[in-house]
Amino acid sequence: MGLIDRIFAAIFGGGRNVVVETAQVFRENAENAGVRDAAVKQQAMQQYAAEFMVARRGGFDRLMDGLNRLPRPLLAFGTIGLFVVAMADPVWFASRMQGIALVPDPLWWLMGAIVSFYFGARHQAHNQEFQRSIAQTMARVPTVVENTARLDALRADAPRAADTPEPAVIEQATVPSDNPALSEWARLKS
Template identity: 40%
Template sequence: MGLIGKILGVGKAVERVGRTAERVSEVFVPNKTEKQKQEYQQYRASLDQYAQEFTLAPMGLFNSFVNGLNRLPRPMLAFGTMGLFVFAMINPAAFSLRMVGLNQVPEPLWWLLGAIVSFYFGAREMHHFRSNTIKIPQNLAPMASFLPMIQDGALDPDYNAALEDWRKQQK
């Protein structure tokens, strides 16, 4: 088939007619690949904008230390509770004596301890909820490099795929 087209010289003409028909059809039905590229670029641009808005300043040594201290109560409570079970099995008499002592603590003091612990964990949870740190995977960045719509990491509003295609064909 290709040989006959070369002999008769109609291969190029048919190819040009096909490209023209494709371009005319794209006027009525958009190219899905181009549309997906443009949607992806809009999506990436909005994610990049949000990432810039929510970036946090680097923390100093004191802030890192206090953050480390803030992370200690939960593991200490968990391991301490398991330690009570071990202590009860190792020395039941001493464990019973300490539980009797805890039984002597007045009820308002237990309410106060519950309020302190729940406010601590509630404030910690609220802090993480409000800071809303967004982690954007950096492995998506190389995918954007093949798209000509992106100029220095931002969406180029002057980009026109059809015009760029036409310019390439004119060269």
């Protein structure tokens, strides 16, 4: 019995556990990892709370914070609104875009600088590319209007939709032909 006690005392004695200590070399102790993660999360939450704890903010500060939160949603919803208007009333949209095409380049640059400063990390090249794409889109408007008119003329319920300039095709479509199967079916129906 003494030998077994000495072996267990060597492995587990003195508050030590050689098996656990050896296993922790290869695998992290889950309980200790959880404690460390909880401490990190608690410190992060305390830091966030300290950032947003402002002593006695005045009405002007709250107003300015509210105004600073408006441009992003207004730009996002405004852009979505432009897409909706472009689909609903293309002529109205195209006339407004023609007005935008007349804005001089320095004014676009100023607008680009303001937006770049406000939102950060924007470059002037993006705004110039945007203006170029608007001009290209506006150049396609007459083609789109013409194509839309052509498509409307092809509707099945449009007058003269089946008109063709070839008289032979018209005659073949309008002159009844002898169809024995159809004649037999009509005879059986009557």
